[in-house]
Amino acid sequence: MAIVELKNINKDYYLGTTVVHALKNINLTIEKGSFSAIVGPSGSGKTTLLNIIGCIDKSNSGSVQIHGNQIDSLTDNQLTELRLFNIGFIFQSFHLIPVLNVLENIEFPLLLMNKYSKKEIRMKALDMMEAVQITDQKNHRPPELSGGQRQRVAIARALVTNPEIVLADEPTANLDSETGSVILTLMKNLNKTRKTTFLFSTHDPEILKYADSSITIRDGQIDAN
């Protein structure tokens, strides 16, 4: 089953008089449960593509379907809910809420969902903490954590809502290669055990090894192989 379906996506950036065609006629389907990587040289359009899939940016033309929802016609609030319920984000620079501790950060999206009781929220968060092995740091705030630990928290936060797909734009770029491998292993395990769909970008061949399939993008176009 396709979680993401992109059809004829074009994205242009206008820099003064010059137009940058960041994405050209992209057609792409992401299957449920997959663990895929987007690869390509710098400036090829990886981030742009992930942003469009993550519903935080809009294409100039073409259609985007996330979990069966046509996103073009959605309002800002509807898009926000779509992201909250269906998409998990892992950022290159971790992006945790600095004033909340580990547990609170992981609970945060569950609170926004307004769907679970306090008890359920606490249970889910503790469970997720366990899964990313950050339980010992439960009460620490992000500035007190290492990069690898922060990314674990970020992963837990992305997965705690049980989203259809988790998007990660270069999740290991700010980590040393060893920690990067650990993080990828962790993601891969979660993909297996929880059947969460992952789509991440990288230009590190070491990281690419973990992916089941890869999408190569060059100059805003997907390479045929």
Added chain:
Amino acid sequence: MPIELKIAWRNLFRHKGKSLVIGLILCLGTFIMTIGNGVINGLNTGLQENIVNNFSGDLVLVSDKQIEKTVLASMTGHTLKPITNYSELKPKILTISSIDKILPAGAGYVWVLNENGNPLDQYLLGVDIESYSKFFNNNLIIEKGSLLKKDQRGVLVSTRMRDWYFDFTDSWTVPINTPFDITTAPEKVQKNGTSLQIKNSIVYMGLSSKNASLDILTDVIGIVKFKELNSILGFYCIVDMSSFRECMGYFESSNNTVYISKKNKNLMTSDLESIDTLFNDSFETINESTTEIKNDLTKIKNIAPSPLTEELGTYNIIFVKLKKDLNLHKTITKINTLLKEKKIPLQAISWNEAIGMFGQIAMLMKGALFLFVLFIFIVAIIIIMNTLSMATMERIPEIGMMRAIGTKKRFIQTMFLAETGLLSFVFGGLGILIGSITIIGCRLLNLSTTHEMLQILYGGDTFSPSLDLISVSLCVLQLGLIVCLSSIYPIYLARKISPLDSVLRS
């Protein structure tokens, strides 16, 4: 605690510096605004109390033909239309249930003639001093001499006017039959030494009817001071009613006789007639019909003035004290309708309208204070808005991330409002508290002044700013407005932050 509040609360501590800056501005701003409100409030209640109790009553009744309403402080010299049948009106007026007591009087604008030819202008109040003192709870403090006795003619000169006469004529006013001891006189008087003239009578010229202004020479019986606001109310000297009527031409108006008391003092050396002709031209502009008065005149002439029959004479103003706890403006409207219904040819004017100029000065002061408060208000808003906007810009990636992972704009807005709300609650509350304590402190200090402008600002002789429930609520309201107005732009900025900002900046 809702998560928005939790984040907002912790953010305040995370950005301690900024919180403190905004907090202190809020604190200072509300402090100044509280003081400002307190002073305005004190001015209002003080002025009202002191003027109503000492000088004007709650309202005055004047002839319904009177057009100008500033009847107690007219600068133009138009005198009040006479009330010729007070004795008939009195019982009718007293049937109005909201009225507690009344006092008939004469108020007018007069010139003080002196030998160097330049007349000084001032106000004269004609009353039966006994009833007057009773009506206004002994509002006069005797400095020298005494109050007028029953049927005695003469003037009670206010200390303010005594000083004024001295400044312009170099003569020092002393009550008749009172020994003058120069060592007790103010320094400026003592300096004058041998050239000092002692004066114990004054020539007033009423600016009243055409060709009917009479000069009266009155003995100074006492030097008096108003209990409160003397530097303002002291523009008035007080004479007996008969002298007032003569001065205003309410008697023998066709006949330019000059009343001079038997003991004509030698200081009036110049020929009064010639002074008259000197000013005659300028009097012609003052046009007053006196036909109604003439009828009255014959009555009066046959009856010797006694407190009872005194009321048969002509007055031009009636001071009114209302029964307690009535809304002034509603009552005035009611009284005016009743006056019309009962066909009483009078109109009611509120005390603050009647005192005109003084009230206007107070209004100006209030306006200035208000502008000052407004200025502080705006400055506070601008500084806070600026600081908050900068803080918002710094948090763009963080807020962008929150938006990306599913936070709605409303959440962001609540979070920002909560931050400023919490700050203002703590620091603004502190400002109001310190302000209130300062106000209480000021009252305890009992600062008093004789300065005219300060007396108006104080609303009396002592500085007594005050806060009631309304003005405290006003402070809280102003604080709330500051918070809202200064948050609008930063919140607008924060709402505009898009989820994309989370990645663009990272």
